[in-house]
Amino acid sequence: MLEIGGMRVDDLAKTYQTPLYVYDENQLRTRLKDYATLFQSDDFETGVLYASKAFSCCAMVKLVQEYGICLDVVSGGEIYTAYKAGFDMTKAYFHGNNKSLDELQMAIDTKVGTIIVDNLMEAQALNEIAKKSDHLIHVLLRVNPGIDAHTHKYIVTAHVDSKFGVSMMQEKEIVDLIQTFEDNPNLSFDGLHAHIGSQIFDKNAFVAEIEKMFGFVKKLESDYGIHLNTIDLGGGFAATYTSEDHPIPLDEVCKTILDTCKKENTKQGLSIQKILIEPGRSIVAEAGSTIYTVGFTKQTPNKNYVFVDGGMADNIRPALYQAKYNADIANKMEQAKDCIYTVAGKACESGDVLIEDIALPKCEPGDLLVTYTTGAYGYSMASHYNKLLTPGVVFVANGKAREVIHRESYEHLIGLENND
Numbered sequence: 001m002l003e004i005g006g007m008r009v010d011d012l013a014k015t016y017q018t019p020l021y022v023y024d025e026n027q028l029r030t031r032l033k034d035y036a037t038l039f040q041s042d043d044f045e046t047g048v049l050y051a052s053k054a055f056s057c058c059a060m061v062k063l064v065q066e067y068g069i070c071l072d073v074v075s076g077g078e079i080y081t082a083y084k085a086g087f088d089m090t091k092a093y094f095h096g097n098n099k100s101l102d103e104l105q106m107a108i109d110t111k112v113g114t115i116i117v118d119n120l121m122e123a124q125a126l127n128e129i130a131k132k133s134d135h136l137i138h139v140l141l142r143v144n145p146g147i148d149a150h151t152h153k154y155i156v157t158a159h160v161d162s163k164f165g166v167s168m169m170q171e172k173e174i175v176d177l178i179q180t181f182e183d184n185p186n187l188s189f190d191g192l193h194a195h196i197g198s199q200i201f202d203k204n205a206f207v208a209e210i211e212k213m214f215g216f217v218k219k220l221e222s223d224y225g226i227h228l229n230t231i232d233l234g235g236g237f238a239a240t241y242t243s244e245d246h247p248i249p250l251d252e253v254c255k256t257i258l259d260t261c262k263k264e265n266t267k268q269g270l271s272i273q274k275i276l277i278e279p280g281r282s283i284v285a286e287a288g289s290t291i292y293t294v295g296f297t298k299q300t301p302n303k304n305y306v307f308v309d310g311g312m313a314d315n316i317r318p319a320l321y322q323a324k325y326n327a328d329i330a331n332k333m334e335q336a337k338d339c340i341y342t343v344a345g346k347a348c349e350s351g352d353v354l355i356e357d358i359a360l361p362k363c364e365p366g367d368l369l370v371t372y373t374t375g376a377y378g379y380s381m382a383s384h385y386n387k388l389l390t391p392g393v394v395f396v397a398n399g400k401a402r403e404v405i406h407r408e409s410y411e412h413l414i415g416l417e418n419n420d
Helices: 009-016 025-038 058-066 076-084 101-109 120-130 171-180 203-224 250-267 317-321
Strands: 020-024 045-051 070-073 092-094 114-117 137-144 187-193 230-232 274-277 288-299 304-308 327-329 339-344 353-360 368-372 392-397 400-405
Touching (some): 009 368, 009 400, 020 025, 058 076, 058 400, 070 076, 076 101, 114 120, 120 137, 137 171, 171 203, 187 203, 203 250, 327 353
Parallel strands (some): 070 092, 137 187, 230 274
Antiparallel strands (some): 392 400
16 A cells, blocks of 8 residues: 555545545655755855745645745735735745736735736836835846747747746837836835746756846846846746656756856856745645546547546646656555556546556556646646536645645535525
């Protein structure tokens, strides 16, 4: 029987029902500690921002704060979660390409430390709202460096026509945007942000991003007299989903980023003081697994299907990105994997397939199938398609489990509906 965090999978399934998201809490802690320790420099002030869109709940936010890590939030909901969890909001950074006026006001009211501005219209709106603030708000501008990170087109975020940020080709708009903040005593414009994509396996992509960013900062300084002190390089740090994935070792990618920043700072004659990164997936993905109960199996002329009690409602990534996963039958860990199955969910969509052609032991109703590396963008992208219930989330450590998000009930499911 497979164990996670010292607990048997069948005990977890019996206690909390399936589908169930399970996180190895010690693994989460190790990754948070590693980032806090490895991303340090004698040449710069450094900051690690946990990208909470990967997985956000009060328990996770509290873990992040415990290790002195900052928080990347992208909506009013993520701001509210952080605030209610007792997070130090001065260490929160608010992202988004279409922040509402209410969300911007909420960020100011909860004293979010830094707002990353995406476009000129947002800059103008923030400038007006901030005039009524009683405290200083730090601002970064998201720019688009045009770096191709060789990943899925939906998770490349820096091509020239991306919905995110202002292209470096639009130099005049960037200068006008920065000047929007100059006369507002409640705003401090600190620097630039960029994010070139997700699941980046080539450290040279980060090198190219850094060279482009520092070169652009130099141009702003030389041509317009604009001096900046902060560069936020975003995230994109990879996780291992299958044997095809080979993430850059964390110590190596941190050293590469910091060494390249030092080199470019000297080469360009700049005085950048702070370097930020935004890992999300690489902190939580591998720490998380999803437990399913096997239902029926079915053979077609070309496939053997094994059906599970979840699917695209709790993991949309295979349908959305053609993401690949590995899995085991938790109660048959010592049996030979001599059957080839397609693992499919129960949603009424032909595309509700979690894994194509995986070797597993012979599957039978009641078996427990566990998919690995579901800690990022599983729960956070879950839906109510087909009115399926959102699974619960448990953190497991040293043979003990704690439920950090309750499993949804049918009452919760229709709780906001007017049933008059």
